[in-house]
Amino acid sequence: MFEHVLSTMIFLPILVGLVLLLLPASQGAARGTGLVASGIILILGIRLYFGFSGAGGMEFSEIRDLLPSLGISYNLGVDGISLFVLLTGAVLYPLVFLVMTNQSKGCYANLLITQGAMAGAICAGDLVLFYIFWELMLLPIFFMIGIYGGPKRLPATIKIMLYTVAGSLLMLAAIIYLGVVYHTQFGEWSFSAAKLAGLELHGGAAVLAFTGFMLAFAIKIPLFPLHTWLPDAYTEAPPATTFVLSAIMAKIGVYAVIRYVIPTFEAEFARYALLLACSGVIGMIYCGIAAIGQKDIKRLLAFSSASHMGILALGVFCMNIQALTGTIFQIVAHATSTGVLFLFAGMLEERMQTRNIEELGGIARQAPIFAFFFAVALLASVGLPGTSGFIGEFLIILGAVKFHTAIGVLAGTTLIIGVCYMLWMFQRVFFEKTNDRTAGFKDLTGIEALAFLPVILLILIMGIYPQPFIAKIEPAAKEQIAFVRPAAQVANYPVLEKGHVPEQK
Amino acid sequence: MTCDIVPLLPLGIVGFGAIILMLLAAFEKIHLEVAAVFSMGVFALAFVMQLLPAGPDNLAPYTALFHGMLVTNEFTKVAALIILACGFFTAMSSTSYFRLNSFCTLEFYCLMIFATFGMLLLTMAHELITVFISLEIVSLSIYVLVGYNRKSVTSAEAVLKYLMLGAFAGAFFTMGAALIYGAVKSTGFEAIASFIAAKGLVQSPALLAGVFFILFALMFKIAAFPFHAWVVDVYDGASVPVTGFMATALKTAIFAVLANFLILDVGLKDFWLDGLFYITVFTLFAGNLIAIGQNSLKRMLAASGIVHTGYLLIAVIAVSSNTISGHIILFYLAAYAASTLGIFAALSYLGGKDEQRSTFDDFKGLAKVRPYSAAAITIFLLSMAGIPPTAGFMGKLYIITTAFQAGQTTLAVLGIVSSILSMWYYLRLIISMYFHEATDPFEIVGSPFAPVCTLILAACVFAISLFPIAI
Numbered sequence: 001m002f003e004h005v006l007s008t009m010i011f012l013p014i015l016v017g018l019v020l021l022l023l024p025a026s027q028g029a030a031r032g033t034g035l036v037a038s039g040i041i042l043i044l045g046i047r048l049y050f051g052f053s054g055a056g057g058m059e060f061s062e063i064r065d066l067l068p069s070l071g072i073s074y075n076l077g078v079d080g081i082s083l084f085v086l087l088t089g090a091v092l093y094p095l096v097f098l099v100m101t102n103q104s105k106g107c108y109a110n111l112l113i114t115q116g117a118m119a120g121a122i123c124a125g126d127l128v129l130f131y132i133f134w135e136l137m138l139l140p141i142f143f144m145i146g147i148y149g150g151p152k153r154l155p156a157t158i159k160i161m162l163y164t165v166a167g168s169l170l171m172l173a174a175i176i177y178l179g180v181v182y183h184t185q186f187g188e189w190s191f192s193a194a195k196l197a198g199l200e201l202h203g204g205a206a207v208l209a210f211t212g213f214m215l216a217f218a219i220k221i222p223l224f225p226l227h228t229w230l231p232d233a234y235t236e237a238p239p240a241t242t243f244v245l246s247a248i249m250a251k252i253g254v255y256a257v258i259r260y261v262i263p264t265f266e267a268e269f270a271r272y273a274l275l276l277a278c279s280g281v282i283g284m285i286y287c288g289i290a291a292i293g294q295k296d297i298k299r300l301l302a303f304s305s306a307s308h309m310g311i312l313a314l315g316v317f318c319m320n321i322q323a324l325t326g327t328i329f330q331i332v333a334h335a336t337s338t339g340v341l342f343l344f345a346g347m348l349e350e351r352m353q354t355r356n357i358e359e360l361g362g363i364a365r366q367a368p369i370f371a372f373f374f375a376v377a378l379l380a381s382v383g384l385p386g387t388s389g390f391i392g393e394f395l396i397i398l399g400a401v402k403f404h405t406a407i408g409v410l411a412g413t414t415l416i417i418g419v420c421y422m423l424w425m426f427q428r429v430f431f432e433k434t435n436d437r438t439a440g441f442k443d444l445t446g447i448e449a450l451a452f453l454p455v456i457l458l459i460l461i462m463g464i465y466p467q468p469f470i471a472k473i474e475p476a477a478k479e480q481i482a483f484v485r486p487a488a489q490v491a492n493y494p495v496l497e498k499g500h501v502p503e504q505k
Numbered sequence: 506m507t508c509d510i511v512p513l514l515p516l517g518i519v520g521f522g523a524i525i526l527m528l529l530a531a532f533e534k535i536h537l538e539v540a541a542v543f544s545m546g547v548f549a550l551a552f553v554m555q556l557l558p559a560g561p562d563n564l565a566p567y568t569a570l571f572h573g574m575l576v577t578n579e580f581t582k583v584a585a586l587i588i589l590a591c592g593f594f595t596a597m598s599s600t601s602y603f604r605l606n607s608f609c610t611l612e613f614y615c616l617m618i619f620a621t622f623g624m625l626l627l628t629m630a631h632e633l634i635t636v637f638i639s640l641e642i643v644s645l646s647i648y649v650l651v652g653y654n655r656k657s658v659t660s661a662e663a664v665l666k667y668l669m670l671g672a673f674a675g676a677f678f679t680m681g682a683a684l685i686y687g688a689v690k691s692t693g694f695e696a697i698a699s700f701i702a703a704k705g706l707v708q709s710p711a712l713l714a715g716v717f718f719i720l721f722a723l724m725f726k727i728a729a730f731p732f733h734a735w736v737v738d739v740y741d742g743a744s745v746p747v748t749g750f751m752a753t754a755l756k757t758a759i760f761a762v763l764a765n766f767l768i769l770d771v772g773l774k775d776f777w778l779d780g781l782f783y784i785t786v787f788t789l790f791a792g793n794l795i796a797i798g799q800n801s802l803k804r805m806l807a808a809s810g811i812v813h814t815g816y817l818l819i820a821v822i823a824v825s826s827n828t829i830s831g832h833i834i835l836f837y838l839a840a841y842a843a844s845t846l847g848i849f850a851a852l853s854y855l856g857g858k859d860e861q862r863s864t865f866d867d868f869k870g871l872a873k874v875r876p877y878s879a880a881a882i883t884i885f886l887l888s889m890a891g892i893p894p895t896a897g898f899m900g901k902l903y904i905i906t907t908a909f910q911a912g913q914t915t916l917a918v919l920g921i922v923s924s925i926l927s928m929w930y931y932l933r934l935i936i937s938m939y940f941h942e943a944t945d946p947f948e949i950v951g952s953p954f955a956p957v958c959t960l961i962l963a964a965c966v967f968a969i970s971l972f973p974i975a976i
Binding site for chain 1: 891892928940
């Protein structure tokens with residue numbers, strides 16, 4: 001069974017989810033099944049982590065022909081980058097089933113399907129396979145927001161669906177284009193990411209194909225100015241869905257840029273990195289400022305999440321090893337902290353029947369454990385030293401300064417915006433006076449506290465002793481960055497300007 | 506010569522079945538549903554016969570019959586299989602439909618089998634007069650089927666529009682055939698091909714005009730721009746099973762002829778390439794624009810059929826002279842047929858008496874009351890929209906791949922853009938079904954045939970996607 005561990009991690013949740021959808025199970029049974037399934041995935045994930053050698057390259061590979069006439073293969077594998085993205089999902093998922101007790105059956109089933117599809121998108125080494133999982137992970141989200149979402153869910157669903165489908169269909173065109181180019185250059189069909197990386201692409205068509213990929217990923221991340229679907233979708237979605245969207249799915253956008261765009265489009269990537277990095281920084285500042293003004297706690301967190309995705313994107317586009325390692329580290333760090341924050345926001349809403357910050361207050365006195373956990377996650381999210389967020393953001397800013405001083409400095413100084421809205425929100429929700437509504441707030445139960453504890457500990461451990469994690473990330477990050485350097489060194493590259501070239505060291 | 510009978514066996518079975526049913530109908534000896542089962546049996550038998558290999562000593566992939574009047578090869582065989590399957594599922598789902606609607610008589614099934622006979626002949630025809638005869642067999646049967654519900658005003662309107670315009674198209678075709686005969690002195694495809702290869706297309710004005718007329722007639726039948734205007738009204742007026750049958754089987758047959766005709770000679774296709782390019786682009790976008798504005802489900806499906814014609818035209822353009830690429834057209838047709846027939850099968854038992862549920866709003870909350878039906882419809886819609894892992898996605902993948910390969914990058918990208926647009930109206934039905942509360946109990950009366958048919962077709966949508974084809 002262990003040689004098919006990746007397939008199991010992908011298809012077990014999907015199958016269980018489908019069966020749950022088809023069978024008339026009670027809500028409790030669905031939640032229990034989900035918990036068991038995600039628990040199995042977690043155990044497999046932990047075994048995967050310890051079985052992973054970290055020597056670089058793909059491990060746990062499974063390669064089988066799927067459609068030989070077109071060279072489409074069932075090609076799975078993990079390296080140091082995908083391992084962490086995959087594990088983030090595996091670690092956080094049981095939490096949803098433990099903590100979110102009153103979602104409906106369909107919601108639990110859809111969550112499982114999403115988990116499997118996301119694992120598929122992370123592990124896929126074949127672009128068509130990746131595309132299939134990429135679309136598949138969106139469908140359950142669509143149904144979850146549309147069926148179980150808030151009062152304004154319809155516009156939110158249509159927005160997220162049309163946005164993402166538009167992006168991913170253009171990516172499909174780009175994927176097929178790559179396959180056809182590979183066929184003409186090498187005389188055989190293949191959509192394998194590793195083989196497509198060897199393509200020689202140039203000219204306007206390459207730029208268009210690059211745009212196709214980047215649009216899909218920029219919408220998913222989301223990168224400014226394609227972020228407008230995010231606040232509505234995050235706010236209207238049920239808490240568990242928001243959690244999945246922000247903690248894991250958005251990260252897959254960043255991950256996909258690293259995994260599929262950098263190796264294939266090294267020249268185009270180097271050429272447009274500055275532009276994209278700028279867009280990341282603008283998004284970070286813009287969404288941060290927007291977050292300050294929010295009255296709804298979930299909407300505030302949505303903007304905060306968008307703002308942090310800007311930092312992550314910046315890290316990818318800096319094209320150096322520090323920033324890339326930092327990005328992958330930050331993917332895990334941000335997933336844990338924001339994921340927990342969204343879950344807490346969901347619990348607040350469930351218990352208080354409101355998300356309005358003004359109607360809350362004084363919760364710290366009623367629920368000290370809840371407030372403490374919330375504070376840890378919040379501080380990690382703003383990047384306080386000693387928490388996981390600090391390491392990631394530090395590495396990214398370091399890389400950004402190396403890449404382009406102005407951008408690095410701008411990004412470094414505007415991190416303070418995050419502190420503004422987060423601490424101000426914390427003050428209004430947890431301190432100040434207790435009102436009638438919050439007076440009855442019950443603290444976390446023992447089970448809930450135990451469920452959150454490992455994640456909170458993980459946030460702290462990653463902040464205090466990040467070395468073991470970084471050691472596993474770095475070889476893979478180096479491999480990815482190796483794709484960029486030669487391209488950037490190409491002499492006389494037409495539009496390449498001074499600031500675009502990463503410094504040599 | 507004896508072996509020639511084997512490829513014709515399915516054709517014979519269908520034709521014979523139609524005549525028997527007609528005789529039985531004249532004596533009114535059998536019940537309606539027996540007739541439905543009988544026609545299902547005819548289709549199934551012909552389908553099985555078609556699947557059989559053509560005999561031990563006749564393994565040639567290409568067989569010319571009656572001195573090249575008819576030709577059977579892999580392409581015609583698969584096309585015939587699709588048409589027979591469409592007939593089978595239409596007959597199956599129509600039993601449920603006619604429990605709710607009472608205008609059916611025995612001749613309905615008889616005409617349907619005749620139409621199928623014509624379509625089978627059409628796929629094989631390799632000679633203009635044969636094409637014309639089979640086209641008219643199909644058209645005459647379909648005209649009657651469209652107007653079968655005599656008491657309905659929209660049905661009458663539909664048949665009038667279709668008859669008038671169809672007659673024009675038929676006349677165009679005959680005119681074209683006559684002109685070509687004048688130039689080539691033969692109506693056989695082989696002769697036309699060798700004439701074009703020897704003398705070129707533009708040398709003879711009569712030949713050019715003839716080809717022009719014939720292509721226009723075929724464009725009319727597949728509802729390509731600018732001959733698409735009739736589709737929406739005709740599909741809307743025809744009863745649900747007939748609409749489903751027209752949208753799938755008829756389209757398959759006409760595309761088979763179009764492909765057969767266009768691959769006659771490289772010169773012939775290259776000459777039309779530019780024209781076809783613009784026709785395709787306009788077909789895609791006109792279809793989408795019409796579909797976006799529709800409120801009625803049948804009208805939306807009709808308009809989306811125009812869009813799918815556009816995709817198929819992309820494949821036709823990209824088809825190179827090698828015959829393999831023809832498989833892509835057939836694959837897409839099969840994928841499209843499974844999902845379209847599936848929706849029409851679902852509509853035939855969910856539509857209610859006299860098709861009272863017809864707009865998007867009428868299906869609000871279907872998922873709450875009939876989750877399995879709603880799930881099946883969702884699968885069909887996703888397949889039409891080209892979302893993986895359905896057959897529609899694979900079809901689109903193949904088409905876009907060949908388009909890129911043939912150097913038609915613009916066309917490939919425009920195809921993708923049009924499928925982004927089409928998401929809107931497919932999603933709209935899913936949104937109505939899932940994201941609203943049910944106000945209608947959606948009680949189902951009638952035979953279990955149509956629900957079973959829907960289920961089978963939903964499975965087909967996934968099964969077809971697994972079927973590998975060479976590129």
